[in-house]
Amino acid sequence: MTTSAESSAGIFDELTAALGEKGVLTGDAIAERYCTDWTGDYSRRPLAVLRPADTEGVATAVRLCARAGLAIIPQGGHTGLVGGGTADGPDQVVLSLDRMNRIRAVDPIGMSMTVEAGCILESVKAAAEEQDCFFPLSLGAQGSCQIGGNISTNAGGLNVLRYGMMRDLLLGIEVVLHDGSVFSDLRALRKNNTGPDLKQIFVGSEGTLGIVTAATLKLFARPRWIETLWLSTDSIEAMMEVYGRFRREGGEFLSAFELIPQNCVDLALELSPETPSPDPGRHPIHGLVEISASGGPDPGPWLEEMVAALFDSGLVKNGILAQNAAQAQSLWRIRELMVEAQQKRGLHLRTDVSVPVNAIAPFVREVTAVLDNVLPGLTVLAYGHIGDGNVHVNALRPAGMDAAAFKPLIAGLTQDVNAVIDRFGGSISAEHGIGVAKRAALAARLPEEQRLLLAGLKRLFDPQGLLAPGRIW
Ligand SMILES: Cc1cc2nc3c(=O)[nH]c(=O)nc-3n(C[C@H](O)[C@H](O)[C@H](O)COP(=O)(O)OP(=O)(O)OC[C@H]3O[C@@H](n4cnc5c(N)ncnc54)[C@H](O)[C@@H]3O)c2cc1C
Numbered sequence: 204m205t206t207s208a209e210s211s212a213g214i215f216d217e218l219t220a221a222l223g224e225k226g227v228l229t230g231d232a233i234a235e236r237y238c239t240d241w242t243g244d245y246s247r248r249p250l251a252v253l254r255p256a257d258t259e260g261v262a263t264a265v266r267l268c269a270r271a272g273l274a275i276i277p278q279g280g281h282t283g284l285v286g287g288g289t290a291d292g293p294d295q296v297v298l299s300l301d302r303m304n305r306i307r308a309v310d311p312i313g314m315s316m317t318v319e320a321g322c323i324l325e326s327v328k329a330a331a332e333e334q335d336c337f338f339p340l341s342l343g344a345q346g347s348c349q350i351g352g353n354i355s356t357n358a359g360g361l362n363v364l365r366y367g368m369m370r371d372l373l374l375g376i377e378v379v380l381h382d383g384s385v386f387s388d389l390r391a392l393r394k395n396n397t398g399p400d401l402k403q404i405f406v407g408s409e410g411t412l413g414i415v416t417a418a419t420l421k422l423f424a425r426p427r428w429i430e431t432l433w434l435s436t437d438s439i440e441a442m443m444e445v446y447g448r449f450r451r452e453g454g455e456f457l458s459a460f461e462l463i464p465q466n467c468v469d470l471a472l473e474l475s476p477e478t479p480s481p482d483p484g485r486h487p488i489h490g491l492v493e494i495s496a497s498g499g500p501d502p503g504p505w506l507e508e509m510v511a512a513l514f515d516s517g518l519v520k521n522g523i524l525a526q527n528a529a530q531a532q533s534l535w536r537i538r539e540l541m542v543e544a545q546q547k548r549g550l551h552l553r554t555d556v557s558v559p560v561n562a563i564a565p566f567v568r569e570v571t572a573v574l575d576n577v578l579p580g581l582t583v584l585a586y587g588h589i590g591d592g593n594v595h596v597n598a599l600r601p602a603g604m605d606a607a608a609f610k611p612l613i614a615g616l617t618q619d620v621n622a623v624i625d626r627f628g629g630s631i632s633a634e635h636g637i638g639v640a641k642r643a644a645l646a647a648r649l650p651e652e653q654r655l656l657l658a659g660l661k662r663l664f665d666p667q668g669l670l671a672p673g674r675i676w
Contacts, residue, residue: 214267214268214270214271214273215229217267218251218263218264218267221260221263221267222254222255222260222263222264223256225254225302226253226254226255226302228251229250229252233248233249233251233252237249237252237281237297238290239281239289240282240288240289241281241282241284241344242546242553244550245286245289245639246289247289247291247292248290249276249289249295250273250293250296251296252296252297252298252299253275253296253297253299254299254301254302255298255302255303257303258303258377258385258416258417261298261300261303261414261416262379262383262384262385263383265380265383265414266382268296268669269382269383269669272667272669273294273669274292274294274295274296274668274669274670274671274672275295275296275297275298275410275414275669275671276288276289276290276291276295276296276298276410277300277351277415278297278298278299278300279300279320279321279348279350279351279352279353279355280323280344280348280349280352281347282344283352283356283409283635283636283638284555284635284638284640285632285637285638286638286639286640287355287356287410287636287637287639287674288352288410288638291639292672292673298414299321300319300321300349300351300414300415300416301321301349303320303322303416303417304319304321304322304323304349305318305319305322306319307319307417309330309333309334309336309422310391311334311335311336311422313391314336314421315391315419315420315421316330316331316336316338316419317389317391317417317418317419318350318417318418318420319416319417320349320351320354320414320415320417320418321349321350321351322350323346323348323349324340324342324344324346324349324350325345325346327350327420328340328341328345332425334422336422336424336425337422337423337424337425337426337497338420338421338422339366339372339423340353340358340360340366340369341361341362341459342358342359342360342361350415350420351414351415351416351418354369354373354376354405354406354415354418355405355406355407355408355409355410355415355636356407356409356634356636357369357370357406357407357634359588359591359633360588360634361459361588362458362459362493363588363591363593364457364459364460364588364591365455365457365458365459366423366458369406370403370406370407371421372420372421373402373403373406373418373419373421374390374391374392374393374420374421375388375390375392375418375419376388376389376402376405376415376417376418376419377389377415377416377418378412378413378414378415379413379414379416380413380664381413381665381666381667381670385416386413388402389417389418389419390419391419404660404664407636408675409636409637409638409671410670411661411664411665411671411672411674411675411676412660412664412665413664413670414670424497425497426458426495426496426497427497427498428494428501428503429493429495430493430494430495430502430503430506430524431491431493431494431524431530431531431534431535432490432494432506432522432523432524432525433482433489433490433492433522433534434489434490434510434513434519434522435481435484435486435488435489435490435520435521436486436487436489436490436518436520438564439462439487439563439568440564441518441519442489442490442589443561443564443589444518445513445518445519446560446589446590448513448518449509450590452509453505453509455496456494456496456502456505456506457492457494458494458495459492459493459588460490460491460492460493460588460589460590461538461586461587462488462489462490462563462585462586462587462588462594463488463537463538463586464487464488464489464585464586465482465485465487465488465489466582466584467584467586468480468481468482468489468537468541470584471536471537471538471540471541471544474544474547475536475540478533478536478537479533481534481537482521484520484521486520486521491534491535491537491538494506506524507524510522510524541584541586545597548599549600549606550606550609550610550613551597551598551599551600551609552574552596552598552616553595553597554595554596555593555595555632555633555634556593556594556596556621556624556629556631556632556633557591557592557593557594557629558592558594558624558627558628558629559592559627559629560589560590560591560592562592562627562628562629563589563592563594566594566623566627566629567585567594569623569626569627570583570585570620570624571585573619573620574596574598574616577615577616577619578598578601578616579601580601580602581599581600581601581616582598582599583597583598584596584597584598584599585597591633591634592629592633593634594633596620598616618644621644625648631644632645637674637675638675639673639674642674642675645675657675657676658676
């Protein structure tokens with residue numbers, strides 16, 4: 204077995220013979236996009252980028268890399284936010300799924316579709332819609348992230364409260380294992396109680412147990428009525444009351460409920476001043492709500508009554524019911540812009556945590572107070588998916604503090620957030636995964652029994668330790 208960059212040169216000739224010229228990039232042929240993730244925080248040139256065109260190609264690549272002792276970092280759309288999809292050490296190759304982007308089948312009667320792992324989420328949603336069906340996973344990065352990445356991170360997003368996370372949307376999977384063998388179970392079975400469900404082991408495992416090459420996904424009826432509302436309240440407690448009313452009385456109509464504080468709206472409008480402000484009164488807390496229905500009566504009349512009751516109760520101070528698709532889109536655009544605007548501000552604190560839904564309000568108050576106290580002048584942005592108890596507690600640098608001065612403070616600030624999370628019985632990673640960024644924080648919290656089980660799983664699925672080393676475990 205060889206282990207260094209120099210002695211692995213011969214392996215790339217073999218890989219090129221197997222995968223073709225387009226299938227192996229080395230040296231200057233490696234484009235920057237394979238080296239850096241969306242955040243720009245994680246960047247390194249791998250020894251090579253492998254781009255197999257099919258499952259057999261992935262299997263061959265894994266076999267040859269295993270023989271040469273090269274570690275493989277699977278890479279999707281590199282929109283993951285925890286440093287999982289880029290190389291971070293010597294003797295690592297990136298295995299990109301970007302050429303494996305075929306929709307294999309859409310079944311509008313069994314309500315399922317089978318796609319290759321490199322399909323971009325947006326194109327999967329479009330292919331479902333062509334057959335009058337709906338694939339509900341929905342997130343800001345959907346124009347770039349891939350289904351394989353979504354499975355490997357158990358992606359969540361905007362519609363989890365109605366349809367669940369990626370884990371809940373998966374019927375079947377195809378995975379290349381550490382020795383190049385293929386675990387294939389792409390059956391669209393709704394019921395299959397034949398022991399433990401192995402496909403679920405790969406969900407959220409961030410490439411550490413195998414490389415996902417294809418998946419069979421659940422489809423749903425396409426929403427026929429979609430109503431989008433912007434509601435403004437005086438406090439986060441009031442917004443939680445409003446959420447509870449929608450949850451209890453709106454039932455299955457409720458498909459998204461986003462928590463957006465006014466300072467996030469300010470950021471969005473700073474980036475795009477031509478976007479109309481949804482609440483000129485600048486109430487402190489807003490909710491972006493989506494109600495949708497696939498069949499049966501239009502929920503419009505119920506919604507109007509509901510909103511009127513919320514105004515009468517005094518909980519809601521201002522509201523907009525989008526009158527058309529363009530207005531709905533401009534409300535959702537604010538949600539996207541506020542994320543882009545943070546990115547534009549450069550280095551900032553970024554977290555993805557969850558607490559029980561009924562603890563969101565006290566959690567946000569406490570974590571904001573802690574951060575304000577530790578570093579006065581921070582702009583704390585606490586927004587997220589209310590129905591999932593998922594809050595992104597981010598913070599912009601104090602005015603005048605440059606990135607170099609802020610960088611060493613990030614680890615401590617993250618620990619401060621995590622300490623509050625622990626007090627509320629929450630999770631340090633709600634939907635982005637562990638990657639390299641949260642590895643130490645996870646290790647510090649894993650109960651011993653769980654650590655032993657996970658270590659055993661890793662040894663079983665990756666005895667050489669060459670699949671995405673340094674992630675999660
Ligand atoms: C603007 C923005 C908004 C976002 N919003 C959300 C959100 O609402 N909800 C949410 O959950 N996430 C969100 N994310 C995070 C990110 O989009 C998701 O984690 C997404 O699932 C990552 O997919 P990807 O294809 O980009 O994976 P990558 O970033 O390329 O990889 C992520 C991890 O999966 C592994 N991996 C990738 N492909 C495979 C494969 N085929 N087989 C095995 N392992 C693989 C990688 O090694 C890495 O560890 C957002 C990101 C951005 C930039």
